[in-house]
Amino acid sequence: MATHRVANLQLTLLCLWLHCGGLVLVTVGAAHADPKKTINRDAVEKDFFSWVATMEQNHQAHITADTAEMTFQDFNGGTLAAANTLVVGAGGYKTVQSAVNDAASGGSRTIIQINSGTYREKVTVLKGKTITFQGVNNPVIVYDDTAGSAGSTSNSASVTILADNFIARGVTFKNSAPAPPGGAVNKQAVALRISGDKGAFYNCAFIGAQDTLYDQKGRHYFKDCYIEGSIDFICGDGQSLYKNCQLHSIANPGSGSIAAQKRTGDTSTGFSFVGCTITGSGPIYLGRAWGPNSRIVFIYCNIADIIRPEGWHNWGDSSREKTVFYGQYKCTGAGADQSKRYGWSHELTESQAVALSSMTFIDGASWVQT
Helix, strand or coil: CCCCCHHHHHHHHHHHHHHCCCCCCCCCHHHHHCHHHHHHHHHHHHHHHHHHHHHHHHHHHHHCCCCCCCCCCCCCCCCCHHHEEEECCCCEEEEEHHHHCCECCCCCCEEEECCCCEEEECEEECCCEEEEECCCCCCCEEEEHHHHCCCCCCCHCCEEECCCEEECCCCCEEEEECCCCCCCCCCCEEEEECCCCCCCECCCEEEECCEEEEECCCCEEEEEEEEEEEECCCCEEEEEEEEEEEEECCCCCCCCCCEEEECCCCCCEEEEEECEEEECEEEEEEECCCCCCCCEECCCCEEECCCCCEECCCCCCCHHHHCCCEEEEEEEEHCCCCCCCCCCCCCCCHHHHHHCHHHHHHCCHCCCCC
């Protein structure tokens, strides 16, 4: 996380940009003008700048309340206080789901300590339960359903989080279904699906192939996580911040994208990847427009030479080029080269990058917990 000094400098720059004569449209790369880019700017950036201004107002309010920065601590092992902890494995519950079923409802947080081991089961955390999954020595929850075997992409998930305020630390979520070739039907195989609001994941792993992490809806925070897949392996319509994560592609040629974001209409959703590392095989797109107003940005990321030069995909619908917002800011690595990116993608300004990489993007100061 940025230090207070850096954060304050960034915020000062953003304040100057917002308040010195109003919002200014900055044209990047004018020497390589593209008609599609001009149309896209007219249609998208007005909406984007309005959204940035709203986030900045929220961030200033958090600064005033002294809640703009948070500190995160990881659990170091051992058994937690018995009063609020259920233990899975090593003499405790035999399955994660049985512990979830016994967790209290109604707002009191239950910590489910999952001891080392592989738990082959499907797990669902229903609304009304406030739960932390605390892994000890990297436990794995795994199943192998697909959209075909389970009846839908949502139902294929090994773990489904419907509850708000869910937290996981040090747990691996896996779908072990084989990686499909590009264009295969009903082979989506989700490791974790989350549709609850205010979910946070620290030092977790998400392993699968197509649609590994279904970030379906809600505000979510992923820090120091490992996410592996082949086709659209981070997907959904979440409003989510991914910090310092490794995004590992096992794609074969023609296998889709790293992220497929599904924003539709005037909402605050989108995926922001900050300080992440992209590794693995390709070629693969950075992102695809699952929704007509899809938003995906990569900020300070290190990108291996596995990205298709054009960077992005319109989901076979050229009209989406006028309504999506895709961009990069100060990314490094051979795959970060933007010289051949489609004209309807963006090089973010510093002010945009500040807004999209702060906790304000997910209203995190009000709910991200230590």
